[in-house]
Amino acid sequence: MAREGKAQMETTGQDSALNTPLSPPRVASDLTLGDLAKALGTGWRDFLAMPRFGLFFGGVYVLAGLLIGWVTVTGGNLTWLIPAIAGFPLVAPFVAVGLYEASRRRAAGAPLTWGAVLGALKGHGDDQILSMGVIVFVAFSFWMIVAHAIFAVFVGESGMGRDPLAALLTPEGLAMLGVGGAVGGVMAFAFYAMTVISLPLLVDRKVDFLTAIIASFAVVRRNFVVMLTWAAVIAALLFVAMLPGFLGLLVALPVLGHATWHLYHRAIA
Structure with missing residues (x-):
């Protein structure tokens, strides 16, 4: 009984040590490209050390992508497929919350249990992470509305009833892709800037x-070039991972999730 009580106190102490108390975050201004390489290497090692968590969250992301593709194709809404796939990475940071918690616990030597990792979505009992989840959903929905508006402006009724691929190869379709890509890129980067550090911070601190x-x-x-490079790395890896029927995300998402946690740890003192 004494040993069990002691073990329970040690576990509780480990968990408590993980939650840094309220304090203003101190932001680093000296990130380098070497930090990105180091974060990717550490993220890969985290994935190999605890693949069950990475494959689980990667699997959830893959299933979500396949579901989006199935709904748009079977529903005859192929014109929605491209904006849906383009906006799909917007939800990745929220899916990766459990990966941040897994990396944090591994670094602290705390117990790696499903309850603790999945419980990260509850945050510190204050619904702050769930509030960010609502923002993620709103951002994805807003992108879909903007994409539909761009389609209506450039293609409109002329694209209705036409082969979607043929419609995209018309001058109007190519103009739509150009404008949509530019607008989507700006929106995606703004959303990336908002979430890349905020979600790991909410997992780590109250x-x-x-x-x-x-x-x-x-x-x-403060680290614009480095963080812009990180955004490009994330976008490129997720895009390549989505090509083989989204299956590459089983590895790409967890590695990037773990790596983002370590980059956050370097960025926030």
Whole structure:
């Protein structure tokens, strides 16, 4: 009984040590491209050390992508397929919340249990992470509305009833892809800047989501070239991983999720 009580106290102490108390985040201004390479290497090692978590969250992401593709194809809404796939990476940071928790626990030597990792979505009992989840959903929905508006402006009724691929190869379709790509790129980067540090911070510390978002924007602003490069790395890896029927995301998502946690740890003192 004494040993069990002691073990329970040690476990509780480990968990408590993980949750940094309220304090203003201090943002680094000296990130380098070497930090990105180091984060990717550490993220890969985290994935190999605890693949069950990576494959689980990667599997959830893959199933979500396949479901989106199935709904658009079977529903005859192929014109929605491209914006849906293009906007799909927007939800990746929220799916990766459990991966941040797994990396944090592994680094701290705390127990790696499903309850603890999945419980990260609840945050610190203050619904801040769930609030960010609502923002993620709204951002994805807003992108779909904007994409539909761009389609209506450039293609409109002329694209209705036509082969979607043929419609995209027309001058109007190519113009739509150009404008949609530019608008989508700006929106995606703004959303990336808002979430890349804020979600790991909410997992790590008891702060409100506005404070976390401000810290995330600050990291991107103070380390713009490095963080822009990280955004390009994430976009490229996710795009390549989606090509083989989304299956590459089984590895790409967890590695990037674990790596983002370690980059956050470097960015927030």
